[in-house]
Amino acid sequence: MIQVFTNVKVDWLSKRRVFIGISVLIMLAGLGSAIVRQLSPGGTEAFNLGVDFKGGTVVTTRFNQPTTAEAIRQALAGNGVSDAVIQPVTDKPNTFLIKLPLAGSGSEQSQAEVEQGREQVRAALNSFGPEKSPNTSENWAYEILGTDAVGAIAGAQLRNKAIAATLAALVGILIYIAFRFEWTYGAAAVIAVFHDVLVTLGFFSIFQWEISLTVIAALLTLVGFSVNDTIVVFDRIRENRRLHRRESLYKITNDSINQTLSRTAITNGLVFLSVLAMVLFGGEVLRGFSLALTVGVIFGTYSSIAVASPIMVWWEQRVEASERAALVAAGKPALKRPANSVPATTGTKRDVVSAAVKKRSRGAV
Numbered sequence: 095m096i097q098v099f100t101n102v103k104v105d106w107l108s109k110r111r112v113f114i115g116i117s118v119l120i121m122l123a124g125l126g127s128a129i130v131r132q133l134s135p136g137g138t139e140a141f142n143l144g145v146d147f148k149g150g151t152v153v154t155t156r157f158n159q160p161t162t163a164e165a166i167r168q169a170l171a172g173n174g175v176s177d178a179v180i181q182p183v184t185d186k187p188n189t190f191l192i193k194l195p196l197a198g199s200g201s202e203q204s205q206a207e208v209e210q211g212r213e214q215v216r217a218a219l220n221s222f223g224p225e226k227s228p229n230t231s232e233n234w235a236y237e238i239l240g241t242d243a244v245g246a247i248a249g250a251q252l253r254n255k256a257i258a259a260t261l262a263a264l265v266g267i268l269i270y271i272a273f274r275f276e277w278t279y280g281a282a283a284v285i286a287v288f289h290d291v292l293v294t295l296g297f298f299s300i301f302q303w304e305i306s307l308t309v310i311a312a313l314l315t316l317v318g319f320s321v322n323d324t325i326v327v328f329d330r331i332r333e334n335r336r337l338h339r340r341e342s343l344y345k346i347t348n349d350s351i352n353q354t355l356s357r358t359a360i361t362n363g364l365v366f367l368s369v370l371a372m373v374l375f376g377g378e379v380l381r382g383f384s385l386a387l388t389v390g391v392i393f394g395t396y397s398s399i400a401v402a403s404p405i406m407v408w409w410e411q412r413v414e415a416s417e418r419a420a421l422v423a424a425g426k427p428a429l430k431r432p433a434n435s436v437p438a439t440t441g442t443k444r445d446v447v448s449a450a451v452k453k454r455s456r457g458a459v
């Protein structure tokens with residue numbers, strides 16, 4: 095494997111309080127932005143929800159000649175519609191869905207607002223040429239195939255399903271890692287993934303980037319990406335604990351992070367360059383998706399080192415200290431040792447503690 099960094103000796107865990115503090119500050123900033131925006135009279139909502147969640151008008155259009163979503167967006171912007179979502183229909187050539195946000199302040203879309211949205215789209219698309227009608231059999235530029243209203247109730251259902259899908263993914267990750275490693279590893283990984291999702295949502299609230307279904311897809315992608323990097327570090331920790339039984343968990347964790355640093359830099363660096371290219375050249379269609387992935391990749395890499403590993407070490411120390419206290423309370427001999435050390439498998443004085451830790455941990459020691 096290509097090694098970008100060699101002989102790295104960084105003590106990552108000594109900076110854990112700084113790392114956790116940075117994460118807490120960013121999450122509090124996002125939470126504060128959401129609360130202030132929600133409670134401010136006449137202000138914006140906590141999150142800039144798109145048509146998929148908030149409701150609005152969807153106009154289905156077909157063009158006589160090939161065109162692009164960017165050209166349609168420019169035509170709409172020239173007619174005063176600046177926040178429309180343009181989505182091509184993949185199985186129908188030259189067909190697009192033009193989504194306009196809810197026109198009124200209420201939660202339901204009235205028929206008059208639907209007609210108003212249709213007329214706005216028609217006026218904008220007239221810049222391409224005449225609309226198809228019975229009198230224009232060939233020299234037409236576009237036609238409106240249909241107009242539908244997306245209610246706020248349907249948007250709320252989509253939002254609830256998106257939240258349920260994200261939580262189900264996190265529960266699945268927790269079960270897998272707890273089975274593959276042990277439950278303390280799984281809990282640390284899920285906390286790190288929660289951290290990544292909350293930080294990303296915080297950025298969307300602070301900068302009021304629009305949240306659509308593609309952003310939800312990006313968050314689910316982020317969940318898988320973040321936990322994959324965390325598992326690589328955890329797997330190296332487990333391997334080193336088997337090879338270096340007498341070394342402390344603190345040192346083993348630092349060594350494992352340093353040993354996987356080259357892999358992390360190469361893999362995550364290439365992913366970051368890919369999503370950065372989408373941010374710069376993907377246009378408005380991919381803007382929300384690419385922004386979510388960009389923030390997620392940065393903080394997903396950060397959390398594998400600065401969040402998941404310190405939490406795992408802290409939790410392991412607390413669990414092992416609790417087990418030793420329970421053995422002492424039961425009147426069984428237990429050797430006093432540093433909380434961050436790994437129990438040896440030899441020596442009569444350590445047999446009791448070692449057996450208890452082995453029973454709890456399937457793969458750590």
